[in-house]
Amino acid sequence: MNNDFRKSTVYQIYPKSFCDTNKDGLGDLRGVIEKLDYIKELGVDYIWLTPFFVSPQNDNGYDVEDYYNIDPRYGTMEDVEELIAEGKKRGIGLMFDMVFNHVSTRHEWFRKAMEGDPYYKDFFIFRKGKGDGVPPTNWESKFGGNAWEYVEKFDEYYLHLFDVTQADLNWENENVRKEIQKILKFWMEKGVRGFRFDVINLISKACYEDDETGDGRKYYTDGPKIHQYLKEMHDATFGKDEGIVTVGEMSSTTMENCFKYAGRDTGELSMVFSFHHLKVDFMGNEKWVLVPTDFQKLKDIIFDWQTKMAEHNAWNAVFWCNHDQPRVVSRFGDEGKYWKESAKMLGTIIHCLRGTPYVYQGEEIGMTNTDFTDISQFKDVESLNHYQILQDKGLSASDALRIIQIHSRDNGRTPMQWDDTKYAGFSAEDSAEPWIAVNGNHTRINAAEQLKDEDSIFHYYQKLIAMRKELDVIAYGDIEPLAVKDPCVFAYRRTYEGHELIAAANFYGRDCTWKGAPDVTGYERVIGNYKDAVSVENGVMNLRPYEAAVWYK
Ligand code: TEU
Ligand code: CA
Numbered sequence: 001m002n003n004d005f006r007k008s009t010v011y012q013i014y015p016k017s018f019c020d021t022n023k024d025g026l027g028d029l030r031g032v033i034e035k036l037d038y039i040k041e042l043g044v045d046y047i048w049l050t051p052f053f054v055s056p057q058n059d060n061g062y063d064v065e066d067y068y069n070i071d072p073r074y075g076t077m078e079d080v081e082e083l084i085a086e087g088k089k090r091g092i093g094l095m096f097d098m099v100f101n102h103v104s105t106r107h108e109w110f111r112k113a114m115e116g117d118p119y120y121k122d123f124f125i126f127r128k129g130k131g132d133g134v135p136p137t138n139w140e141s142k143f144g145g146n147a148w149e150y151v152e153k154f155d156e157y158y159l160h161l162f163d164v165t166q167a168d169l170n171w172e173n174e175n176v177r178k179e180i181q182k183i184l185k186f187w188m189e190k191g192v193r194g195f196r197f198d199v200i201n202l203i204s205k206a207c208y209e210d211d212e213t214g215d216g217r218k219y220y221t222d223g224p225k226i227h228q229y230l231k232e233m234h235d236a237t238f239g240k241d242e243g244i245v246t247v248g249e250m251s252s253t254t255m256e257n258c259f260k261y262a263g264r265d266t267g268e269l270s271m272v273f274s275f276h277h278l279k280v281d282f283m284g285n286e287k288w289v290l291v292p293t294d295f296q297k298l299k300d301i302i303f304d305w306q307t308k309m310a311e312h313n314a315w316n317a318v319f320w321c322n323h324d325q326p327r328v329v330s331r332f333g334d335e336g337k338y339w340k341e342s343a344k345m346l347g348t349i350i351h352c353l354r355g356t357p358y359v360y361q362g363e364e365i366g367m368t369n370t371d372f373t374d375i376s377q378f379k380d381v382e383s384l385n386h387y388q389i390l391q392d393k394g395l396s397a398s399d400a401l402r403i404i405q406i407h408s409r410d411n412g413r414t415p416m417q418w419d420d421t422k423y424a425g426f427s428a429e430d431s432a433e434p435w436i437a438v439n440g441n442h443t444r445i446n447a448a449e450q451l452k453d454e455d456s457i458f459h460y461y462q463k464l465i466a467m468r469k470e471l472d473v474i475a476y477g478d479i480e481p482l483a484v485k486d487p488c489v490f491a492y493r494r495t496y497e498g499h500e501l502i503a504a505a506n507f508y509g510r511d512c513t514w515k516g517a518p519d520v521t522g523y524e525r526v527i528g529n530y531k532d533a534v535s536v537e538n539g540v541m542n543l544r545p546y547e548a549a550v551w552y553k
Contacts, residue, residue, distance in 0.1 A: 005245045005270055005356050006315070006475045008045035009465045010095065012360045014323040015052050015074055016060055016435065018416050023431035027415070029075035033083050038447065040090045042364060042458070043465040046245065047087060048095040048196050050323055052080075056106050058165045059381055060323075060413075062198060063104035067183045084191045093193030095245065100180050101199045102166040109179075110167050114151070122173050125159040126151070127208055137208050139216025142251075144385035147216065161202060161220065163381055171203045171229055184237040194245035195238065197269070201226055201250045201257065215285075222250075222257040230261065230268040239267060246270045247317050247356075252285070255305060259312040271315040271356055277301040278325060288386050288403050293332060295507055299490060303481040306354055306492075310479060318355035320346060321363045326411040330369035338509050338546045339366060339445075344460045344529035345505045345548035349490055351464035352503040352550055354479045361416050364461040365450050369411040371440050375401055379436050383408040410436060417442040420449070463527055471526075471552060473499040488512040489543065501526075502551045504534075506543035517541035523551035 019031025029052060039047060051061035052074035061071070070077055087094050103110060112120035127136040127148070135148035135157050141164075148157035149164050159168045169176050184195065204223030211219060230248075238244040246269040248261055253274055262272045280298045283289045309316050320328035329335060333342030343366035351357050372378060375387055375397075383404050390400035415434045418425030424442035427434050439445075450456035468474045477496035482504070483489040489512065491504040502520060506512045516539055525533055528549035535542045 003243050004475070007469055008245070008356055009043070009351075009468060010046040010048050010247075010317075010356060010358045011039055011042065011044040012048045012050070012322060012358055014050050014060075014361060014413060017413050017426070018361055019418070019425075020415075020427040020431060020434065023428055024073075025427055025432035025434045026073050027426065028073070029070070029079040029083055033079070033086055036083075036086055036090055036092065038451075040092060041451075041462070042359070043462055043469075044092065044359065046093045046095050046194055048194070048247075048358070049097060051097045051099060056104055056165065058104070059163050062099050063102075063106075063163065063166050064099050065104045065106045066108070067098075068186060081190065088191065093245070094191075095194030095196055095247075096187055096192050097196045097198060098180075098184070099198040100169065101202050102160065102162060102168045105165045105167050107167075114153070116153075119175075123170055123176050124167050125170050125205070125208075126154060126156045127159070128155070129157055137216060137219075138210045139219070143382045144389050159205075159208075161199075168205075169203070171225070177229065177232065181233065181236045184233070188237065188241065188244070193243065194247075197246065197248045199251050200230070200248040200269075201253050201261070203229060217252050221252050222254060226257070227260050227266075227268065231266075234267050234269070247273060249273045251275070255308055258309065258316075259314045262309070262314040262316070264313040264315070271317045273317045273319065273322075273358075274305065277305070278320075281331065287407055288390055290403055290406060295487070296485070298332075299481075299484065302353070303484065303492070306479045307481065310354055316353075316355035317358055318350050318353045319358040319360070320350055321360035321412060322358070323360070323412050324409045325360075326407060327367055327369045328363065329366050330411070332507070334509050334546065335368045339368075340457060341529050341546040342509070343457045345507070345546045347457070347461055347464055348503060348527065348529070348548035348550060349505055351461075351468065352474055352492075352494065352501065354477065354494070357465075357468070359461060359465075360412065362412075364458050365417065365447050366445060366457040367414075367417055368439065368441060368445065370405070370408070370414050370437075372405060372410070372437065375404065377437055378404060378408055378410050380409045380413070383410060414439050417446040418448060419446050420444075460527070460529065467526060467550075471499070471501065472496055473501045473552070477501065482518070483514055483516075486514060489514045491517075493518070500553045503548070504541060504543065504550075505548035506546055509545045511545065512543050514541040514543060515539065520551045523553045526550050526552045 016027045018027040020027050021030040053064045054066035054069045054071045055061045084094050109120050109123045135146050139147040141147040150157050201222050204225040205220045206223045248269045250272045258272045260266045261268050281293045328346050329343045387400050415426035415438045420443045422429045424438045450458040473494050473496040477494035480493045482491040488508045494501040534549050
């Protein structure tokens with residue numbers, strides 16, 4: 001494993017949808033072990049596994065009931081130990097997903113709180129309502145509806161920023177913070193080499209007041225004690241081991257806060273996920289609408305984060321996909337004629353940026369959004385809630401379904417497509433049906449096919465990942481945005497110790513010309529998604545549909 005996270009690439013696995021070895025239709029940890037050689041082949045340094053701890057699975061494991069034990073549906077502690085050891089043998093470090101903003105209401109702490117134990121009641125955020133069934137504040141849950149749940153026994157409400165079965169923890173309580181440190185130490189002792197922290201910038205709540213202008217996020221996002229809590233956690237646990245890599249998922253954050261969260265010397269985290277660049281097909285913060293992608297905004301946001309984080313010595317995680325996002329080839333590329341070109345183009349843009357790239361399972365083979373045609377095929381609590389909310393607002397069932405099809409998190413959660421058999425090799429053919437339907441296009445889009453094909457998306461990603469290791473300019477270089485206002489080109493220059501790298505891409509399915517392109521004579525074309533070179537004449541670069549190319553000097 002590469003201890004320098006700037007040279008590393010992370011592969012994200014959503015175990016429930018990755019590989020099912022015991023034929024029950026649910027992916028499991030033995031499935032991850034079985035596929036380690038495939039992941040090794042891609043060339044990544046770390047695997048981030050989303051939660052597999054004991055959980056009622058109302059939010060697929062982000063509702064943790066017990067951080068110290070493995071949900072039997074995923075496997076056993078022995079499986080986890082074997083996975084860590086087998087990863088290590090292959091130079092791959094395991095990063096676990098720590099959900100510390102909330103716990104499942106089935107967690108022992110919450111159960112004891114509900115029994116009235118004052119010690120544990122103070123682990124959560126209970127407040128009086130405003131009378132007449134009016135909750136303490138008008139804050140909205142991220143999954144729809146008010147964020148407070150009434151408990152008759154106490155005549156109080158508890159806060160849940162996510163599902164009603166995900167109760168927010170009270171970080172003001174030092175005992176909560178101590179318990180969290182214990183959990184981290186436990187997993188560090190097991191040999192875990194990194195952590196991803198779920199919505200970690202929501203843990204410090206500023207106050208409990210009505211938000212007159214919004215949904216409450218301004219009162220709990222990047223709150224007043226957030227940096228203090230992160231430093232304390234860092235100093236007490238992973239900060240003691242330089243080799244541990246950490247990434248914080250930052251919901252609706254500001255860059256100023258990220259300078260500290262992911263600063264080189266701030267003693268908080270190694271890097272951050274921010275999501276502003278993935279809201280360019282939203283209306284403001286409203287996800288459940290259909291609006292075209294704003295390409296200019298996408299570039300502006302990425303370049304802004306790239307340049308300013310660099311100026312402040314802070315580090316980004318760079319990514320298009322995860323288990324909460326639609327598939328990028330469907331979203332910003334083309335599922336049809338230019339499927340392969342556009343998938344490679346999107347990979348090129350991310351992998352040559354300044355930051356640590358994350359590849360989400362199936363992205364490396366160009367997996368697409370679901371082909372679901374009926375709401376009953378969707379499983380995600382967020383999709384199902386919003387399907388109802390949209391209709392309550394007056395949309396027809398078919399219009400609501402259209403929006404869910406485009407934005408649902410389930411787009412990223414259909415089974416990994418290993419081969420062209422009935423269940424795509426996720427489950428054996430004689431298995432129970434997978435928990436969520438396999439995309440019909442697995443007969444065409446699958447790993448087995450791509451491993452055989454030198455020109456596949458898989459092999460292109462493999463090359464991108466290797467390039468970051470070979471060329472210091474990718475890992476360490478400065479970044480200069482190019483073609484900033486061009487309506488179809490995404491391009492930038494990286495520089496480091498006399499070396500230069502230029503990445504250029506056409507984001508659209510038609511030919512485009514980039515006027516004022518840099519002269520690349522004398523540069524080596526290190527990668528590209530068309531066989532022959534791009535033509536450049538008199539400062540004009542002619543890019544074919546979704547063409548991407550990278551030059552190095
Ligand atoms: O997600 C945090 C989060 O707010 C979003 O990604 C959210 O799912 C989306 O914006 C809603 O439109 C994290 C996890 O990645 C997600 O899977 C969990 O459901 C969530 O936290 C709660 O733990
Ligand atoms: Ca299974």
